[in-house]
Amino acid sequence: MPVQGPRFGVNYTPSQGWFHHWLDFDLDSVRRDLDAIADLGLDHVRVFPLWPVFQPNRSLIRPRAVEQLVALAEAAGERGLDVNVDGLQGHLSSFDFLPSWTQTWHRRNIFTDPEVVAGQTAYLSTLAAALDSLPNFIGMTIGNEINQFSGPPHPDPDPLTPAQAAAWLRTVLAACEDAAPGRQHLHAAYDAAWYLDGHPFTPAHAANLGAMTAVHSWVFNGTAQRHGRTGTATEHHAAYLIELSKAWAGDPHRPVWLQEVGAPAPLIPAEHAADFTEVTVANALDCEDVWGITWWCSHDVSRDLADFPELEYSLGLLTTEGKVKPAGEAIRGIVGERRGEPHRPPAPRTTAVAVDVGDDETAPDRSVCAPGGAFYEAFVRLTADGVRPAAVLASRADDAAHLAARGITEVVRPDQVR
Known part of the structure; x- marks a missing residue:
């Protein structure tokens, strides 16, 4: 569907069975979920097959699983929703989903083992080819935060070098x-790609490989703990990541997708989720070249399911029964306002903070961009002063x-910002 201005969507978490719904796929239940999502005025969903399933x-x-994915995408299209599909799940809400042929007795590196990579490319190709005939298919995301498998703090990582990470990304x-x-x-x-020194997946990979840059904004990363619920850094964290990504982009107007952003309790209490949603979206839309904003997530996780981190149960815009929550009403209001007026791109950000991470390609000192880092805090101070800063590589x-x-x-250096 042609849409003017930034896209608005949601990461689809099924109301019944969470992502385990692929084991007992019920298209009628999916249709009800998609009806509720479309009723919020959204124009796309991000969908998560489970790789081992x-x-x-x-x-x-499995041909039947692929058919079910296509049926979901077709049902979304019938409701005016475009579909992005993540392939290698991978990792979702603290749980890992890796196929048995990469684990224990068959343990091998999922990024560098030639047979594993060949299996991945066959799988991703199969999904992409099956979806390609659908007019509402946006494209594939390789996997959900699959970089978390590449090093600490993962308890059993598959290590690789930045060069190997780049080669793997280009292949898939x-x-x-x-x-x-x-x-x-x-x-x-x-x-970690933006903040963690030594991490093999780098800002340069994120900002230059693939059709656009994806950023995932979660304020439980030290931002809200350090700056508080209404701190400038907290309310502008998504916008900060969008602007930070632009420092590495070879294309000065490369599209950036705020692909995940949510209001995690208790750092963002339930009674403040709507306010956080409104201010986060407004600040993100004050950045140029935003392709879209996709909230995490559509539906709450049922309390019948065990062992999730507490915050994961309440991130939905809708309850498991499909009732719209305050954050969902906030999104519906934002979308309604934006759809009813001509798109006006934000003005350029004329003042930039120089970011020096040692080496642009491998970013050995990228922790300066993390909460508490010199670049991060300088950017936040300027934002608090109303400057609307950008980021540029030194x-x-x-x-x-x-x-x-x-x-x-x-262009100013962090040590020039007081």
Whole structure:
């Protein structure tokens, strides 16, 4: 569907059975969920197959599971919803879902073992090809925060180098493109890519590989703990990540997708979730080149399911019974207002803070961008003063053409911000 301005969507968490619904797929239940999502005025959903359910053996990609995924996407299209599909799940809400052919007696690195990578490309290609005929198919996301498998704090990581990470990303993205040419295929990382020194998945990967940059904004990463529920850093964290990503982008107007953002309790108490939602979305939309905002998540996790971190049970815009929660009403109001007026892109951010992470490609000192880091705190102080800062690599601070392309007229160092 053609949509003017940023897209608004939701990460689809089934109301019945959570993502285990693939084991007992009920299209009527899915349709009810999608009806409730469409009623919020949203235009897309992000969907999560479970990798071991869809590919239980390296040479078996279950045709029935693929058919069910296509049926879900078709049902979404009937309700005016476009669909992005994450392939390698991978990791969801603190649980890992890896197929048995990569674990225990068959333990091998999911990023570097040639047979595993061949299995992944076959699987991603199969999904992309099956969805390619659907007009509402946006494209594939390689996996949900799959970078968390690559190092600490994961208890059993699959280590690799930044060069190996780049090679793996290019391989799996190319498989999607070959199977569904011209779609918007991308990859997504949790914020270790931006904040954690030594992490093999880097800002340069996020901002240059794939059709657009994805950022996932969660204020439980130290932001809300340090700055409080209504602190500038907390209310602008999503916007901060959007702007931070632009520092590494070779294309000065590369699209950025705020692919995950939510209001996690107790740092954001339930009675304040709607306010947090409104201010977070407003601040994100004050950034240029935002492709879309996709809230986490559609439905709460049922209390009948055990062992989730407490915050995961209450992140939905809707209850498990489909009742719209205050944050859902806030999203519905935002979407209604935006759809009813012409799209007006935000003004360029003319003042940029220079970010120096040691080496632009591997970012060995990227912790300066994390909560408490010198760059992060300088950016927040300027934001609190109403400056609307951008981010630029220190290596580009004197690149007149790059600065002009982004509308930047002034560059300051973090130590110049008081």
